[in-house]
Amino acid sequence: MALWEIKNVALRGVTGTVPNNPVKSAELDIFTPEDAQLFDDTVGIKNRYLAPDGVCASDLCCDAADRLLTGLGWDKESIDVLVFASVTGDYKTPPTSGILQDRLGLPTSTFVVDLPMGCCGTLYAITVAGNLLSAGTAKRALLLIGDTASRMGSYKDKSRVPLFGDAGMAMALEYDTTAEKIAIEMNTLGSGYQALMTPHGGYRHPIDQEKSFVEEDFGNGIIRAPKDALINGMDVFSFAITKPPISVKKMMERYELTADNVDYFLIHQANKLIVDRIVKKLKLPLEKVPYDLQEFGNLGGASIPMLMTYNLANELQTRPLTLLCSAFGLGLTWGTMLLKTKPMVICPVSYMSKG
Amino acid sequence: MTNLDKLNKIFCEVFSVEESALNSEFNNCKVEGWDSVHQLSLTSSVEDEFDIMLDAEDILEFTSYDNAKKVLAKYEVEL
Numbered sequence: 420m421a422l423w424e425i426k427n428v429a430l431r432g433v434t435g436t437v438p439n440n441p442v443k444s445a446e447l448d449i450f451t452p453e454d455a456q457l458f459d460d461t462v463g464i465k466n467r468y469l470a471p472d473g474v475c476a477s478d479l480c481c482d483a484a485d486r487l488l489t490g491l492g493w494d495k496e497s498i499d500v501l502v503f504a505s506v507t508g509d510y511k512t513p514p515t516s517g518i519l520q521d522r523l524g525l526p527t528s529t530f531v532v533d534l535p536m537g538c539c540g541t542l543y544a545i546t547v548a549g550n551l552l553s554a555g556t557a558k559r560a561l562l563l564i565g566d567t568a569s570r571m572g573s574y575k576d577k578s579r580v581p582l583f584g585d586a587g588m589a590m591a592l593e594y595d596t597t598a599e600k601i602a603i604e605m606n607t608l609g610s611g612y613q614a615l616m617t618p619h620g621g622y623r624h625p626i627d628q629e630k631s632f633v634e635e636d637f638g639n640g641i642i643r644a645p646k647d648a649l650i651n652g653m654d655v656f657s658f659a660i661t662k663p664p665i666s667v668k669k670m671m672e673r674y675e676l677t678a679d680n681v682d683y684f685l686i687h688q689a690n691k692l693i694v695d696r697i698v699k700k701l702k703l704p705l706e707k708v709p710y711d712l713q714e715f716g717n718l719g720g721a722s723i724p725m726l727m728t729y730n731l732a733n734e735l736q737t738r739p740l741t742l743l744c745s746a747f748g749l750g751l752t753w754g755t756m757l758l759k760t761k762p763m764v765i766c767p768v769s770y771m772s773k774g
Numbered sequence: 775m776t777n778l779d780k781l782n783k784i785f786c787e788v789f790s791v792e793e794s795a796l797n798s799e800f801n802n803c804k805v806e807g808w809d810s811v812h813q814l815s816l817t818s819s820v821e822d823e824f825d826i827m828l829d830a831e832d833i834l835e836f837t838s839y840d841n842a843k844k845v846l847a848k849y850e851v852e853l
Contacts, residue, residue: 453790461815578810639809652810657830692814699827 421605421754425549429598432491432764433727433735435565435588436482437468437715439770449577449640458581463691467584467716470567471773476505477515479587480563481522482771487589488523490766493559495524500560500592501531502548504540504720506749507566508533519563530557537615538687538748539605540564540720542756545592546603552594562590566719571617571648577640579650582690584716588724591764599759604670606662611751614654619645655748659689660696663747663755667701670755676743678704683731685744688712688722697745719748725768732765777824778853781846784819785839788812801838813837824851 443466445455459465470479480503488495501523503516516531530551536543541564548560565587572579618624619631624645631646643649667684670676684703686694688711698708709730718725723744727735734740740760747753775783782793789795789805789812802808817833820826820842826849828836835841843853 457788457815458811461811461818639807641809653813653834656810656814657834660833661830692818695818 423546423550423603425546425553425601425603427555427594427596427598428549428552428601429593429595430758430760430763431591431593432487432766433588433590433724434483434487434490434766434768435586435721435725435728436479436486436769436771437584437586438470438474438479439772440469440471441466442469444581447581449575449580461692462582463710463712464581464716465713467569467581468586468770469569470585472570474567474773475509476507476565476567476585476587477503477509477519477522479567479585479771480565480589481519481587482769483587483589484519484523484561484563486766486769487591487764488561490764491591493591496526498525498529498559498561499557500548500551501525501529502534502544502560502562503531504534504536504544504562504564505566506535506537506719507568507571508535525561536720536749536752538689538719538722539746539750539752539754541590541723542603542605542744542746542754544590544720545601545756546605548592549601552592555594558594560592562592564588564590564720564724566721568648568717568719573634573643573647575634575642576647576649578652579648582650582717584718586715586718586721586725588721588728590724598761602670602674602757603754604666605754606666606752608658608662608751611654611658614651614658614751615649615749617646617648656693658751659693659747660700663745663753664697664700666753666755667697667743667745670743670757674757676757678702678707680741681707681743682734682740683742684708685723685726685742687746687748688715688726689717689748720746722746728765728768732767735760735763736765737762777851780823781820781842781853784816784823785842788816788819796839798840801840816842820846824849826851
């Protein structure tokens with residue numbers, strides 16, 4: 420069983436940056452006004468911030484990281500670990516985390532790693548960095564989680580375009596012997612990998628001038644080429660409403676959690692249908708389940724830290740909270756994290772203009 | 775309003791069609807625009823209307839007007 424209880428590690432701060440390019444559903448070319456209304460009502464994503472060409476996840480994360488380090492008053496020389504959790508790195512090689520070490524002016528002694536784990540990115544980043552810090556030889560970690568998922572697919576794919584927004588988040592972890600343990604449970608269903616994938620561009624099917632760019636019309640407004648990321652909506656929906664609630668329930672039983680002793684349930688903001696269903700299945704009190712998908716769309720791995728920044732800033736800054744976080748996506752992977760926080764630094768969301 | 779009337783109303787609203795269009799040919803292959811958003815909108819409305827919670831496999835089965843009736847029968851919704 421993939422369960423960690425990470426001791427001696429505290430979350431010190433969170434913030435995030437989005438491109439200053441808000442786009443309402445009705446402004447998307449793929450929708451008629453009626454389609455846009457149905458989408459807003461059903462899927463719940465009414466707005467998203469889209470990165471223009473040339474803006475990468477690393478740019479958004481870099482802005483967030485700089486602001487967070489300033490907010491924390493941390494000397495850059497004190498950073499030991501840098502994690503970049505993203506499926507939209509700058510290049511196929513080298514890892515973007517190395518580039519970010521240089522851009523952020525972190526010391527060459529920094530341990531860096533890329534984690535291309537999609538919507539579970541935050542859980543993976545905390546699992547990896549938390550375990551690296553737990554022994555106390557490394558003291559501080561910067562976790563950068565972000566994607567420009569809007570740039571991964573075809574702009575003519577109605578099943579994908581309206582779902583995603585772009586963002587880059589920064590989280591700061593620190594060795595602290597007084598910290599409550601962070602418990603994380605992770606799962607994998609590799610047989611479902613085709614539900615969310617980009618068929619061409621890896622080494623199984625390298626980019627081929629004759630095949631990778633040829634668009635196919637799949638009907639219902641879905642036109643894409645093999646180089647484009649795809650999402651099989653019904654398969655993902657079926658997975659997301661089935662597996663994550665079991666994991667959440669398991670963690671609640673293991674740690675004797677109830678709707679009363681958990682302050683907030685942070686559920687990956689895939690879409691309203693999925694989140695609503697998980698809430699209903701687990702019988703969670705709605706006032707303890709914040710939503711931000713109406714404003715940002717599905718932010719992939721950045722979803723959970725964005726909920727912290729956008730919805731819970733005041734409380735996270737001023738009082739201890741018990742958070743139960745559920746993430747699921749690419750892989751297919753899913754997991755649940757129990758995070759008990761102390762008051763921390765939350766810098767407001769930044770809206771970054773190009774250049 | 776009977777349960778069948780309620781089901782028909784949901785279909786008509788989600789797909790913007792007249793009730794006369796609902797027959798055994800009304801399915802995801804023949805109906806223009808029947809995508810995952812429409813299907814999930816349909817199942818979500820059905821759950822609200824009949825106060826039931828569909829299993830994932832039943833949501834996936836909701837691919838035609840006839841199948842919708844079969845699925846609802848499993849949940850003891852009399853049509």
